[in-house]
Amino acid sequence: MILLVDLCYEKESLSMYEFVHPIADILMHSGFSIEIRHYSELARHMPEKYDKIILCGTALKDNYYAKQISSFSWIKCCRTPLLGICAGMQVIGSVFGGRIVPQQAIGLETIEIIRESALLGEPRTIEGYHLHNFGVTVPDDFLLLAGYDEHVEAFKHKNLSIYGIIFHPEVRNRWILDRFANL
Template identity: 60%
Template sequence: MILIVDLCREVESLSKYEFVDPIAGIVSRAGSEIEVVHFSELTPELIEWSDRIILCGTPLKDDLYSRRIDLFAWIDGIEKPLLAICAGMQVVAAVFGGGIVPQPKIGLERIEIVKETDLLGPPREIEGYHLHNFGVTLPLGFDLVAGRSGQIEAFKHAGRPIYGIIFHPEVRNRWVVERFLDLG
């Protein structure tokens, strides 16, 4: 079962249709069973029973998740594959001691993949859709996968299958979510 975590401000908000449901659709079409849960309703059982976890993005002015990092302490001990998208990447960075920093960006941008990973493949340029007010600083124990210092587009934990991407794959790069589902 793939656990999809809604990071939007409110349970069942309209923003869920834009940031969560498209991810759930990609996962469902790939044939995976899903459970969609708002971050305020996560339970240890749901986390334990899931095979993979996806933390979804949020609207530009929605940053409640960043004031409730305490609800995400479980990420520090996770060993299963986790994909953190936009706001999710900010959560992962904060849990592991990185920072959430101002970095507004809207629209299609070139993304330079600088390190090969199972998620994004070999170094090359891709185009991705950005919709965020904040970026991250690289936490200790993570490798820069795409972007550069001060403009981190993607990172990966050095020893665990934890990935963060600041762009929205549900808009232009559905293959990223599909590859995540195939990670060993």
């Protein structure tokens, strides 16, 4: 069972169709069971019963999650493989000591994968769909997987299966979700 965490500004918002349902559809199409929870429902409960956890993205104008970082403190104790997408990556970075920084990207851009990983494979360039006004710096315990220090595209925790990608894999890069689900 994979848990999808909805990071949108409110539970059951109109944005959910855009940032959570596409991820759910892709995973279900690949044969995985999923459960969706809004982040506000997890604030005090460590989500332990899942095989994987994905923190989904939000609308360009939706940065409420950044004011609620304490709601995600469970991430630090989490030993379940975790993937943060866009806003989800920013949350992971922030929880581990990185800084959420202004950084806008809208549309398809080339992504340079610089380090081999189980999630993104070997170093090469791919094209990815971006939709964000903020990025995040690489925390101390993390490795840069793609992009560069001033524009982090992907990172991974040095010892744990915790990943972040700033682009949206549901567009043109669905294989990333399959790879994560199969880790």
